[in-house]
Amino acid sequence: MNHFLKKALADICSNRVLNLITIITISLSILVVSVFLLFFENASRVIESWNQGGRAMIYFKKEFHPEMLPELKTKINALGGIDRITYISKTQALEDLKKKLSTGTAFLKTLKENPLPDALEIRMTSYHNFEDVKGLAQAIQAIDIVEAVEYGQGWLEQFLKIFNLFKMAGYSLCSLFFLIALFITANTVRMAFYSRKLEVEIMRLVGATETFIKAPFYLEGLVQGFLGGILGLTALSISYLTFSSGMTQHLAADVFVDIRFLSVKIIVLIVFGSTFLGWFGCYLSLKQILK
Amino acid sequence: MDDKKTKNLIMRLFNVRKRYGGILALNDITLDIEQGEFILISGPSGAGKSTLLKILGLAEKASEGQILIDGMNLARISSSRLPFLRRRFGMVFQDFKLIPNRTVYENVALVLEAAGENRSYIRKKVMQVLRTTGMEKKQKALPPTLSGGEQQRVAVARAVVGNPSVILADEPTGSLDATSAQAILDFLMDYHKKGATVLIASHNLHLLETHVRGRNVEICDGTIKRTATML
Ligand SMILES: Nc1ncnc2c1ncn2[C@@H]1O[C@H](COP(=O)(O)OP(=O)(O)OP(=O)(O)O)[C@@H](O)[C@H]1O
Ligand SMILES: [Mg+2]
Numbered sequence: 001m002n003h004f005l006k007k008a009l010a011d012i013c014s015n016r017v018l019n020l021i022t023i024i025t026i027s028l029s030i031l032v033v034s035v036f037l038l039f040f041e042n043a044s045r046v047i048e049s050w051n052q053g054g055r056a057m058i059y060f061k062k063e064f065h066p067e068m069l070p071e072l073k074t075k076i077n078a079l080g081g082i083d084r085i086t087y088i089s090k091t092q093a094l095e096d097l098k099k100k101l102s103t104g105t106a107f108l109k110t111l112k113e114n115p116l117p118d119a120l121e122i123r124m125t126s127y128h129n130f131e132d133v134k135g136l137a138q139a140i141q142a143i144d145i146v147e148a149v150e151y152g153q154g155w156l157e158q159f160l161k162i163f164n165l166f167k168m169a170g171y172s173l174c175s176l177f178f179l180i181a182l183f184i185t186a187n188t189v190r191m192a193f194y195s196r197k198l199e200v201e202i203m204r205l206v207g208a209t210e211t212f213i214k215a216p217f218y219l220e221g222l223v224q225g226f227l228g229g230i231l232g233l234t235a236l237s238i239s240y241l242t243f244s245s246g247m248t249q250h251l252a253a254d255v256f257v258d259i260r261f262l263s264v265k266i267i268v269l270i271v272f273g274s275t276f277l278g279w280f281g282c283y284l285s286l287k288q289i290l291k
Numbered sequence: 292m293d294d295k296k297t298k299n300l301i302m303r304l305f306n307v308r309k310r311y312g313g314i315l316a317l318n319d320i321t322l323d324i325e326q327g328e329f330i331l332i333s334g335p336s337g338a339g340k341s342t343l344l345k346i347l348g349l350a351e352k353a354s355e356g357q358i359l360i361d362g363m364n365l366a367r368i369s370s371s372r373l374p375f376l377r378r379r380f381g382m383v384f385q386d387f388k389l390i391p392n393r394t395v396y397e398n399v400a401l402v403l404e405a406a407g408e409n410r411s412y413i414r415k416k417v418m419q420v421l422r423t424t425g426m427e428k429k430q431k432a433l434p435p436t437l438s439g440g441e442q443q444r445v446a447v448a449r450a451v452v453g454n455p456s457v458i459l460a461d462e463p464t465g466s467l468d469a470t471s472a473q474a475i476l477d478f479l480m481d482y483h484k485k486g487a488t489v490l491i492a493s494h495n496l497h498l499l500e501t502h503v504r505g506r507n508v509e510i511c512d513g514t515i516k517r518t519a520t521m522l
Contacts, residue, residue, distance in 0.1 A: 003410070014392070199390045205350050206449070207378035208405035209371070 008219040015192060019224060022188040026228025027235065029177035030274050034236045036170035037270070038262055043163055045260075056137060056151035058120040064145050066118075072145070076122065079139050081132060083123040090116045117147060178277070185224065185281025189217055193289055210290070218282050225278020229271040237261065299326035300359075301457065301488060302347060307356035309342050309513075316342040318513040320356070324490070326456075329483050329505030331521065332492040339513040340492035341385050341461050347490065348380040348459045349373060378406055381450035383460040385492075387442045389434040395421070395445050396430040402453045416452060423478065424448040439466035447475055457488040464495065 012019045058076075066089065073085055088096075093116040124133065137149045193200065203213050240261055262270070302324040309317040317339045324330065324347070332340050345351040346358070349365075358365040360376060368376065389398050396417060403413040421427045424444045434442055443466050450458055460479060464472035483489040509517040 199393070202388050202390055203401065203405060204374070205348075205377065205382065205384075205388065206402045206405055207374045207453070208401075209374045212374075212405050 004215065004219055005223075008216055008223050011192070011216060011220055012223060015195070018188055018191060019220075022184055022224050023228045023231060025184040026181045026225060026274055026277060027231035029181035029277075030229050030232025030270060031235050032177045033174045033273075034233060034262060034266075034270055036166075036174060037266055038236070038240070039166065040170065041262060041266065042260060043166075056122050056124065056133075056140075056149060058122065058140055058149050059117040059147045060119065060145050061117075061147045064118045068145065072120070072143070075143060076120070076140060079136060081125050081136055083125045085123075086121040088119045088121055090114045090118050093117075093119065181228070181274075181277055182281050182284070185221060185278055186285040188224070189221055189282045189285040190289060192220065193217060193285070214286055214290075217286060218279060221278040221282030222275055223278070225275040225281075226271065228278070229274030232274065233267060233270060300324065301326050301361060303357075303359040304346075304353075305357040305359075307346065307353045307358065309339075309346060309351065310354040316513055317346070317353075320510075320513075320515060322508065322515065324488060326488060327483075327486055328488050330488075330490045331505060331507045332490060332510065333494060333507060334510040334516070335494060338510045340494075340510060342513075343510065344382070344459045344461050344490060344492050348382045348457075349377050350382060350384075374405070378402075378453055379456050381453060381455035381458045383443075383446045383450045383458070383463045385461040385465070387434070387446040389442060389445055389449075391433065391435050394431050394433060395426055395437070398434065398445060399449045399452050402449055406453060417448075420448045420452045425474070440468070440471055443467060444471075444475065447478065451478075451482060455487070457490070458482060459490045459492075461492045462495075463491060464493070 066087075069087060076082060076085060091114065094114050097116070124136065133151060137151050140146055141149050200213055300323050302322075304320050304322045307317060307320040307322075308315065320343065332343060334340055342351065346353050360368070390401070393401070399417045399420060400413050403416060408416075418427065418430075421430055424447055426441065426444050426448060429437060429441060429445075434445065437445065443463065447460070447463060450460065458479060463479065464475055467475060479489055479491070505521050507517075507519045507521050508515060509519070
């Protein structure tokens, strides 16, 4: 196997310019994809931390009575997308408030009546699609006894709108680059194949199987994909390091979240994906040539 | 007929035709080849000698007719088995068909690599064959840098390296001087004596007739004109 790898590298070197262009195209695609992944990973974390994982508060009117609770719970659960419902009575809410305001509890004691409403805290299963969250909130609002639903409307709506826009742009750009890289890889394999047409023909004549003939092309595709992935990620980490060294401090102070590099899992996935890309380009090309 | 059944026929051709576009290169060839035979295919230029050898060596497909290999109909053999059948044949092509950007050693070793032999065996076997064909010193040379006669010897080396049971040599002495030609012929004769079936296509009759025992198949315009036994 080592022997074949050496041969594949030698073949890549013998066709330097073409293979370099391919590897650079793959790495550019990987760079674009990984930039978006980096953005999404961090943005998701920011949203999660701000949104506290899709939490919303339902406040009830004065007429609320704990006996209504089971019925309300079933009603809300029936709306779907609810992960968990926790009841916070007004007494408990006051206790919590007292705990939070460790000083100034004296002032609270002067209250004749508890001014806080009874509430339900709900946690949604999915909260990245703002329309879903909004729809759910409106449905809950429609229940008679509900006074208000609070889920970080204003800024969250804006942020998620932009975030989703980015996501769409990201997806389309990623697929576009994936297709370009695939096309270039397939084309390189095709050109490599035709430049070695005589060699392939001779291999057949001396009794080589199709697998034996195809193997070096596949290996070349895999090596190209792998190198492209590594190169793309290297470019990403270099730009990340230069940017983050200057930027994170400022940004982190505002956002309360540090910008993190891609997780190991994602890095492995990217390298795996780009290696697959090289293989797939080769597969498409050889399938077309050899029918 | 009975007599033929007792013989070990490795290949049988029935009414084989080969067309290249409008040109009929082979027309109605019927031929039996026995295990261990020595056959000289002769005939004028353009007669179809190379075409016949290529069809026998499974390098080309016949346009019409039946071919039996060890009694199996070639048309019924799946294409995935073809490479394994081809390994029984060692071909010396008239135009050598060496890979120009691979060294002499790599060209010869390719046969064994394709057959999945291990590296140390390949090394040993290739060097041995290059030695016997006198190309040992040129093992690192690229074919285009070699003379015609040297390329021919590499082609012969590649043909025999896989120990095929059949050798098909197309003008194996065409580019060689008398001495080198004799050396190559002696080499092929030795191989034949070990039990291999050898077919040589050549228009150079006097080189062979002198000391060969076998069959001479003379073809002209794509058909067998005459079959004669040689002493
Ligand atoms: N690949 C090809 N395409 C078209 N025509 C071909 C091809 N190969 C052979 N022919 C034609 O088939 C006929 C027989 O050719 P072949 O090479 O078998 O002759 P030959 O007996 O080997 O001649 P020579 O002694 O010159 O080598 C010729 O007329 C040739 O032009
Ligand atoms: Mg010829």
